[in-house]
Amino acid sequence: MNWAAVAAIYRFEMARFFRTLAQSFFSPVLSTSLYFIVFGTAIGSRIETIEGVSYGAFIVPGLIMLSVVTLAISNASFGIYFPKFLGTIYEVLSAPINFLEIVIGYVGAAATKALFVGLVILVTATFFVDIRVEHPIAMAAFLILTCLSFALLGFIIGIWASNFEQMSLIPQLVITPLIFLGGTFYSITMLPPVWQTITLFNPVVYLVSGFRWSFYGLADVPIFFSLLAIGAFTGICLAIIWWIFKTGWRIRS
Amino acid sequence: MTTILSITDLRKSYADGFEALKGVSLDIEEGEILALLGPNGAGKTTLISTICGITMPSSGYVSVGGHDILNDYRAARRMIGLVPQEIALEPFEKVQNTVRLSRGLFGLGRDDAKIEDILRKLSLWDKRKNAVKELSGGMKRRVLIAKALAHEPRILFLDEPTAGVDVELRKDMWEIVRELKENGVTIILTTHYIEEAEAIADRVGVINGGELLLVEDKDNLMAQMGRKHIEVMLTEPVDAIPDALKQYDLTLNGAGNAFVYSYDIHGERTGITSLLNDVAKAGLVLRDVQTRQSSLEEIFVNLVSGEQA
Numbered sequence: 001m002n003w004a005a006v007a008a009i010y011r012f013e014m015a016r017f018f019r020t021l022a023q024s025f026f027s028p029v030l031s032t033s034l035y036f037i038v039f040g041t042a043i044g045s046r047i048e049t050i051e052g053v054s055y056g057a058f059i060v061p062g063l064i065m066l067s068v069v070t071l072a073i074s075n076a077s078f079g080i081y082f083p084k085f086l087g088t089i090y091e092v093l094s095a096p097i098n099f100l101e102i103v104i105g106y107v108g109a110a111a112t113k114a115l116f117v118g119l120v121i122l123v124t125a126t127f128f129v130d131i132r133v134e135h136p137i138a139m140a141a142f143l144i145l146t147c148l149s150f151a152l153l154g155f156i157i158g159i160w161a162s163n164f165e166q167m168s169l170i171p172q173l174v175i176t177p178l179i180f181l182g183g184t185f186y187s188i189t190m191l192p193p194v195w196q197t198i199t200l201f202n203p204v205v206y207l208v209s210g211f212r213w214s215f216y217g218l219a220d221v222p223i224f225f226s227l228l229a230i231g232a233f234t235g236i237c238l239a240i241i242w243w244i245f246k247t248g249w250r251i252r253s
Numbered sequence: 254m255t256t257i258l259s260i261t262d263l264r265k266s267y268a269d270g271f272e273a274l275k276g277v278s279l280d281i282e283e284g285e286i287l288a289l290l291g292p293n294g295a296g297k298t299t300l301i302s303t304i305c306g307i308t309m310p311s312s313g314y315v316s317v318g319g320h321d322i323l324n325d326y327r328a329a330r331r332m333i334g335l336v337p338q339e340i341a342l343e344p345f346e347k348v349q350n351t352v353r354l355s356r357g358l359f360g361l362g363r364d365d366a367k368i369e370d371i372l373r374k375l376s377l378w379d380k381r382k383n384a385v386k387e388l389s390g391g392m393k394r395r396v397l398i399a400k401a402l403a404h405e406p407r408i409l410f411l412d413e414p415t416a417g418v419d420v421e422l423r424k425d426m427w428e429i430v431r432e433l434k435e436n437g438v439t440i441i442l443t444t445h446y447i448e449e450a451e452a453i454a455d456r457v458g459v460i461n462g463g464e465l466l467l468v469e470d471k472d473n474l475m476a477q478m479g480r481k482h483i484e485v486m487l488t489e490p491v492d493a494i495p496d497a498l499k500q501y502d503l504t505l506n507g508a509g510n511a512f513v514y515s516y517d518i519h520g521e522r523t524g525i526t527s528l529l530n531d532v533a534k535a536g537l538v539l540r541d542v543q544t545r546q547s548s549l550e551e552i553f554v555n556l557v558s559g560e561q562a
Contacts (some may be wrong), residue, residue, distance in 0.1 A: 002327070008357020012343075015350060087341030091400065094305040094335050095358035096327035252309055 005097040009105025010112075013079050017113045028067055028117045029124050035063055036128040039185065050187055053216050056129040061212040062184030063125070068118040068143065069150045069179060069204075073171050076110035076154030081161055084251070093252060099245030107155050111147035118143055132215065138223075139214035145230050146207060152237035159250050178204045188220045203229055257283040257332075257439050258304070258408060263313035265299055265463075273299040275463040276313070281441060283407075286434055288454035288471075289443045290553060296463040297443035298338060301410045305335045318407065331359055334406030338413045338443075340393045344386035348377060351385060352399045359404030371399050375429065391422040398429065409433060411442040415449060427453050447553060451475070461557045481518050483525065485532065486511040486541040495535040501528055510540075518546070 017024055040056030047055040083089040092102060125131060133139050161167045182204030188196050199205055200221070210226025213219035219226070244250070258281040265274040273296050281287055291297050302308040304315055306326060315322045320329040343351055352368055372378045375395045380388060385396060394414070401409060411430070415423040430440055430453050444450060450457045451471070458468040490509035501524065503512040516523045532539065 002360045004360045004362055005358045008354050011357070012346070012350065012354045015346065019345060083343075086343065087337070087339055088343055090305075090307055090335065090337050090341060091355060091358060093307045094330060094333070096330040096360055097358065248309060252307065 002097045002101050005095060006101045006105045006108075009092075009102065010109045013106060013109030014112065016079075017075075017109070017116075024113065024117065025120060028120050031067070032063060032121045032124045033128070035059070036125070040128055051216075051218050053218065054129065057131055057216075058187075058212075059185050060122070060125045060129065060131055061215050062182075062208050064118050064121050064143070065146065065204075065208050065211055066179050066184055067121055068114045068146055069175065069207075070171065071117050072110055072114035072147050072150035073154035073157065073175060075113045076107055076151040077158035077161065077167055077171075078154075079106045079110050080155055080158035081167055084158070085164075089251065099242070102245075103152075103155065103241055107148065107151045110151040110154060111144070114147040114151065115144065118147065134217045135214040139211070142207070142211045142214055142226075142230070145234065146211070149230060149234040149237055152234065152241060156237060156240050156244070159244055162250075178202055183208050183220055187218075203233060206230070254282040254284075256280045257318055258441075259314075259316045260300075260304070261314040263300070263303060263315060264311045265296075265303055265308065266311045273463050274303065274310075274313075277460075277463075277465050279458065279465060279468060281408075281439060283439055284434065284437055285455045286430065286440045286442070286453055287456045287458060287468075288450035289441065289458045289460055290445065290447065290450055291443070291460040292445060292557060295461045297460055298412055299463075300460070301335070301412050301441070301443065305333055305410065306330055327360075331404065332407045334401035334404065334409045336394075336397050336401045336409070336411045336414060338416065340390065340397065342385045342393055342396060345384055347382055347384060348372070348388070348396055348399075349381040351396065352403050355400040356403040361404050367405070368403065371402050374432070375399050391418060394418065394422070394426075402433075406438065408439045408441070411440065413443050413445070415444065415446065423449070459553055459556050466556045480515050481544055481546045483514045483516070483528075483542065483544045484511055485514065485539060486543075488538045488540045491537070495537070497531055497535040498528070501531075 036056060039059055044055035044059075049055065050058045083092065122131075157167065157170050161169075181199065182202050183199070184204075188199050188205060188209075191199060206221055206226040206229035209220040210223055210230070213223050213226070258279075260277055260279045260281075263274055263277045264272070266272045277296075277300060289297050289300070299308060303310045304317070304322060306322060306329075310323075315329075317329040318332050320326075320332075322329045346354075349368060349372065352371065353363060356364065356368065369378065372381055375398060377392065377395050377399055380392060385393065388396065398411075398414075414426050414430075418426065427449075430442070433440060442449075442454075454471050456468060457471050457474055459466045487510050491505070492509060494503050494505055494512065501514055503514055505512045514524075514528055516525065
């Protein structure tokens with residue numbers, strides 16, 4: 001393993017993040033605060049508690065997932081697309097490194113940034129609502145796995161995209177609807193039975209449900225299925241990336 | 254001399270059927286400067302990209318310092334530095350950080366003294382904390398060279414290093430190349446400026462249509478170029494070269510009204526004076542005299558157009 005190269009990519013990608021630290025830090029703080037003002041206080045005050053948890057506290061895990069998933073995808077897709085766009089990818093391709101090292105460097109950095117923002121949101125939320133974390137290890141595991149797996153997906157999107165439009169296509173048309181319809185702001189038990197069944201085909205449901213369970217012990221689906229879903233998703237992304245580098249698809253003609 | 258880079262029957266075809274390289278074979282000696290001359294689209298960049306691992310070869314074999322570029326790519330690529338043709342740099346990053354990244358990518362630990370040395374040699378030290386986007390085009394090109402040198406490569410590829418560069422920077426670039434050669438770095442540069450090949454190369458290769466048409470020692474090429482031809486036109490045609498002029502190895506044209514004499518411009522005596530004296534003595538009357546010189550450009554154009562014909 002060429003760990004020096006992994007570290008070099010990771011450091012270079014993190015530098016991009018630190019250059020815009022104010023933006024990286026304040027924008028999630030602001031958006032989270034807005035969510036709490038609108039959903040938690042204004043609307044939430046008219047909603048009863050959900051299984052003993054106040055609405056404001058109930059949405060915290062979903063809110064974190066929403067930001068983390070979106071950011072992991074955008075960071076990773078941008079991280080690999082930008083060198084393609086600028087042409088600086090030549091250096092990565094001509095360096096003595098293999099696909100695994102490239103992925104660890106880029107995806108690792110993207111996941112770290114998403115994790116950082118997730119933690120910022122968590123801390124911000126404590127200023128608005130009472131949060132308890134019943135299963136801290138499970139919470140950390142879900143959060144880290146989500147950051148990693150969606151950063152892998154972002155990496156695939158960044159390799160696939162041949163313009164900036166395509167970069168936002170999947171996040172906007174697929175990921176955002178899945179997250180909003182995935183029980184981020186509600187329990188799926190609130191839905192009519194037919195929609196509950198349909199919703200079970202949405203992988204984000206398993207993610208949010210598992211993550212919320214680690215906070216309040218409340219889950220829409222069994223925790224085992226949540227773990228299985230995120231594990232399978234990570235596996236699929238890894239397999240696709242392995243294939244991309246094996247064939248050189250869209251990067252090495 | 255040992256061979257540091259060996260290319261055997263290298264071919265590259267793209268999915269659309271275009272053959273960018275049609276079986277290139279070439280051995281490059283350690284420490285030499287090889288200039289690859291060719292028009293746009295000749296296959297120069299494809300050749301370099303394939304050796305450096307950016308493009309996959311369709312067939313053929315390349316070894317760098319004895320390491321196969323596919324099976325032993327790590328060892329092979331560690332020896333190579335690449336300065337691409339297009340300026341491709343992360344615009345928002347500081348100069349020194351982009352150079353550090355390059356060193357790291359090639360598996361070497363951080364070495365600020367080495368980076369300082371490279372940046373100073375390239376007159377970039379004062380700009381090390383500037384974002385790349387603040388630099389001029391010429392400075393950006395230097396940053397590309399600094400990045401390529403950051404891992405102390407044994408072989409440096411310069412893909413058209415002086416395309417679109419002003420005269421002063423071009424001279425600087427040549428100076429940098431000569432210094433690298435003194436440090437034992439093997440340099441392969443592509444160019445379509447013939448004067449560039451003349452100025453710095455040890456050997457010159459001509460590539461066109463994906464084929465290597467010629468690889469020749471530059472001095473040999475210069476010697477061919479150093480011949481000059483004098484054409485003597487006569488008022489009255491002759492049937493044959495008069496006996497008095499036999500010693501000059503003249504070539505008479507078909508109509509018999511002109512002959513050509515070739516001489517070496519570097520020679521101590523060109524023989525022109527005695528030839529013209531003897532022409533007058535032989536009773537021939539001159540109508541006109543003209544000289545012409547074969548240049549590398551002419552050799553190049555002949556090769557390339559011969560290929561296309």
